[in-house]
Amino acid sequence: MKKVGVGLLGLGFMARTHSYAIREIPEAEIVAIGSKFPDEFSKYDEFSEKTLKYKVETRYTEVKEMVKDPKIDAIICTIPARFSEPYITEIVNARKPVLVECPPCDTLDKIKKLAELAKNRQAKLMPGHCYRFAPCFAKSKELIEKGEIGVPTMIYFKETVPAEILAKQWPPGNWIWNKEIGGPVPTMSVFYLDLARWILNSEPVSVYGTVRWQDLPQFGSLGYWVTSTIKFKNEACWVSEISGAVAQSTGPAMRLEIFGEKGNAILCDGPTNTILFGQRKKEQQVWTFDLSGIEQWGHKQQDEYFLKSVVMENKEPMVKMEDSAKAMEMSLAILESAKTGKPVYF
Numbered sequence: 001m002k003k004v005g006v007g008l009l010g011l012g013f014m015a016r017t018h019s020y021a022i023r024e025i026p027e028a029e030i031v032a033i034g035s036k037f038p039d040e041f042s043k044y045d046e047f048s049e050k051t052l053k054y055k056v057e058t059r060y061t062e063v064k065e066m067v068k069d070p071k072i073d074a075i076i077c078t079i080p081a082r083f084s085e086p087y088i089t090e091i092v093n094a095r096k097p098v099l100v101e102c103p104p105c106d107t108l109d110k111i112k113k114l115a116e117l118a119k120n121r122q123a124k125l126m127p128g129h130c131y132r133f134a135p136c137f138a139k140s141k142e143l144i145e146k147g148e149i150g151v152p153t154m155i156y157f158k159e160t161v162p163a164e165i166l167a168k169q170w171p172p173g174n175w176i177w178n179k180e181i182g183g184p185v186p187t188m189s190v191f192y193l194d195l196a197r198w199i200l201n202s203e204p205v206s207v208y209g210t211v212r213w214q215d216l217p218q219f220g221s222l223g224y225w226v227t228s229t230i231k232f233k234n235e236a237c238w239v240s241e242i243s244g245a246v247a248q249s250t251g252p253a254m255r256l257e258i259f260g261e262k263g264n265a266i267l268c269d270g271p272t273n274t275i276l277f278g279q280r281k282k283e284q285q286v287w288t289f290d291l292s293g294i295e296q297w298g299h300k301q302q303d304e305y306f307l308k309s310v311v312m313e314n315k316e317p318m319v320k321m322e323d324s325a326k327a328m329e330m331s332l333a334i335l336e337s338a339k340t341g342k343p344v345y346f
Helices: 013-023 038-052 085-093 108-121 135-145 163-169 185-200 299-312 321-340
Strands: 004-009 028-034 058-060 074-077 098-101 125-128 152-162 204-216 221-232 237-246 254-260 265-269 273-277 284-288
Touching (some): 004 013, 013 038, 013 299, 074 085, 098 299, 108 125, 125 299, 125 321, 135 185, 135 273, 152 163, 163 221, 163 237, 185 204, 185 221, 185 237
Parallel strands (some): 004 028, 004 074, 098 125
Antiparallel strands (some): 204 221, 221 237, 254 265, 265 273, 273 284
16 A cells, blocks of 8 residues: 655654654655755754664755655645744645644734635645644543533643753744743643643633743743633633743643533543542542653644545544634733733633
8 A cells, every 4th residue: 555655844853753653654654854954954864864764865945846746645844833834835735735733823813824725725734733632631532522520610731841851942042932922832832722622622711821931041941830711611610830941850741630510520640641530439440541752642643643534535634723723812812911910801
């Protein structure tokens, strides 16, 4: 069977994550790589040959040439959000199926513009909201839909990323450390904000947010602490805390608690376990996911879904640009609320 030929556009940090994922998908292979920076090719070669044991021979410095390649059946775009719009526009106009790392763009208007373009061109454009595909979150949604806790009422979400890891992802002087445009907050928050809408199957009514910035001269980066309280139309309340200013020794990076009207609860204490708590003392069911990093957070499952269902079977993506637009709108509302000290209503 012919494998899906994948073109990888953008060769930074996230390109490596997708490379690991595609290596584990038998139906697909990376047939071309693209970047306008020639030095990125040598860095990617060093990574792919040493870690993945292959070298991609075909490479492009112009996306308009890349989309013409008949070997490329689909493109995964990891161009940073601030610069991505013209690249995605070129791909959509060529009607190549494309998976775009999130956030797809750095402004709400750009995301909406691309959504409209994809609709007009009848092109397959899928934003990479990988949390929907993470086993711990997928199991949580399944339990909710089965009625195990009743209607969700109160949700607590906490996620911390060590500052040193983010500094390696975005080097000193990178545009993302500009707190006047929100720093890393939109990029890091859109994943859990999309998760909130998806888990609750509801739309936000209001959000109140706080942001505390922290200069990190030892890394040449910017730390942040962000809290938000979001009320949804179904009366659920989602309270979250995220940070990119912690040490690597701080323990579980993520915790999700979902309480329902029955008094039961669902807990994800890190990405490897989902626990359902019942009414009786010590009554609980545990699902354990002994998976690698690319599977823990849903990257492999997301790429597999895109390549099999969207590309091979020509189905419409179940995650749409409208979902990305709403997640970005919610993130910007948190930043606005933090500046004004007032809630933002949708």
